[in-house]
Amino acid sequence: MSQVLTIDGKDLAFDSGDTLFDVAQAQGIYIPHLCHHPDYPPQGNCKLCTVDVDGQSKCACTTQAETGMSVQTDSTTLTEYRRALTELLFSEGNHHCPGCERSGNCQLQATAYAQGMTYSSFKLLNPQRQIDASHPSVLLDRDRCILCGLCVRASAQEGKHIFTIAGRGSDSTLAVNSDSGLLADTNLSAEDRATQVCPVGALMVKQQGFRIPIGQRIYDQGTIDDLGNRRPQYHSPKSKTARIAGDSDD
């Protein structure tokens, strides 16, 4: 007998082991998220996918679905929290959208637009972070990193274990697993999922800047709410057919 819960008033069947995020996604219900990707084990660090489960706030990507749960994916309060969370993420790093190559393909930017965020009401913390430009085809710009850990998980799944999160609190950084601590001394490639999965502009493939003009990028064509989990794909500089396409990987 299949199990049933309610999401936004709809009765939905699910399988054992499904998370709330899985159930919603299967039905095409979009829950805002940045640190989650269905191909990787959920972590629940961005907390954007927080939903209301029987009056309690729960992280959709890490909460197991249970029969009888009543889930609300949206409410005035949740919208307010999500906008504030996005503002917090902007305040924490150095995000200069107008000059960023990822603009239009960036999930953080798209999330901010979708929530009607116009500025950060929190103090911009202007951290000093190290850029790693040592790798021939991938740039690591920590200014834009939101510590979602997707590259860490993707790289682990690829068997390369190139990235890790180091340190504590607001001093946490995305660190590279090489003797020198530099990307150049790893076997990362532009085609790696670890490179491709970055939801922001922290990991970018070099030598293809502005190949797709701003205005024609994925989130220029619709809001992230509508596009759901479609993600851009970036090709290696060597690839002749380089083209950024909407990738309906999930």
Place this chain on the structure above:
Amino acid sequence: MDHVQLAKGLLLADPWTIPPDPQQAPDQAAEYNQQVTRFCTDLCNLHNQNPNQLLQILIRIQYRFGWVPYAAQSILSNDLKIAIGEIRAVIAFYSFLSSEFQGRYRILLSSNITDYMLGLDNVITACQTHLKLSPGTVREDFKCSLELTSCTGLCDQGPAGLINGYPIKHLDEHRICELAQLVDAGTPFNQWPEEWFEIDCGIKQSGTLLNTHIQPGNAISKWLDKEPETFLEEMKQSGLRGRGGAGFNTYEKLWAACRNASGDQHYVVCNADEGEPGTFKDRVLLQNHFQQVIEGMTLAAWVVGAKQGFVYLRAEYAFLLDQLNQQLERYRQKGWLGKAIGGCLDFDIQIHMGAGAYVCGEESALIESLEGKRGIPRVRPPFPVECGYLQQPTLVNNVETFACVTAIAMAGAEQFAQCGTVKSSGSKIHSISGDCSRPGVYEWPWGISIREVLHQCGGENAAAVQIGGPAGILLPKSQFDRTLAFEDLPTGGSLMVFGNHRSPIDIVSNFAQFFAHESCGFCAPCRVGCRQMQHFCQQLQDRQIGSSDLESMKTLIPLMTQLSHCGLGKTAPLAIQALFEHWPELIKEAETTTDGLSFDLQKAVADTIAATELQP
């Protein structure tokens, strides 16, 4: 190297046995690296190349060399099969580990609000004058370094600190001046004045737990010939609730659940990571009543079916390590730990050191740390009772909870529950500090009123008290008739008293600083929220609050409470919330007249003015 020697004596008596960083003595680099290699290889052998032992190994290296040298990182990476980046990630997580040489004398000053109230500012100034050291720096001659650290658990004897792991109390300018001379002369610690390091238990009021002194086996022997179910029933009858702060029913949420959980192994863990600022009662229990803790753990192991126990000891209490190990050894020799205890139980206890991270008091972060990783709280469920250390069912209880177990085993549930309240049975040990004439450790039955507490500790002039540490409740005078009990004011045992002359803004700012320093950084609400709270408090102190700042703080407080991954982020905004609730006039006073401008223009352009001599 002698392995037995390696296994004990974490703290060095003579800092001059720490070799100089090869950067200062390049000609000795080869010899230095050899020494590091030998030490690390031996350590890895001693720990059977077990990657779960990474943290334990790193701590020993830190104390031995004053940092974790690069050479050591590579050897550990090789021997333990852990990527070097992961090793660095762990080093950077824990406050007591460092990847830069910290000098031969590493001085840490406890920065709890109570330390400031006792004159920490003067101590810092004295360090600048006499030691030529500012917080966060290593002296140019690499002889010593100075850092501020979170509460070291000596709030009744502050301002306090740690020097190479040794606790040092009652710091003042005079003491720093003498200390500077000893540091400059390179004097080993055993030639320093002994009384500086003598840590008083400061017991002012004893009850069931603190009056009890048992001999090895006293509590265990009463029960081992019965069935574990009988003792489980006794636990149920006692109504015991966890003493660490959360107050879960120990029988139901933990013991029964862990006993019923299936796994290859079960583990029992004593949470001695007493990190909540203002708490020092567990230190006293470890110093004076460790037998009760051992026997409580053993009984727990017997009930849940564990063979291995751990005491997770906070780094600040490293000075207790030898003494605790000796007691465990005594128990082993007498047959009350190890194989066939009472003829029927195999159980042993190992002490695992923390390395300076408040978040490791959270049980799942503690377990991560036990496994040698960064202390990031896990997603729950599954809870540790089902899936804990090495994914096996793990029972985690506070030091005092285990002491209570022994009390129940000795006197019976009925006797235990005779004092206290309906929902909070038994007695509770409190650490009292701040503006009172008799700070120290007090044991009272649950249900005592704040007014009575203040009367007994000489804090009648209090204007506010902080209950349960910065993560707890800031209570104004108008509510002093409330009682310490799970049904009213729950507490893990920290009670800080604030007189009329203290500024609630300063108190809350100190807490905000603490949380910003201790947030593990895993989840966005807490990682960024704590920094924003810290900034807000700075604005409060500078009286630079704009109306939009108030708005964003009013969103941030419930956001952190609701969305944070663990208790740290959920409780971090409580003190600011209390400020909004009980002292709104102070916030009003801090609002700027220039609406919308939440910064001081003169201050912001001060550097430019100084450089150009132009006025804006």
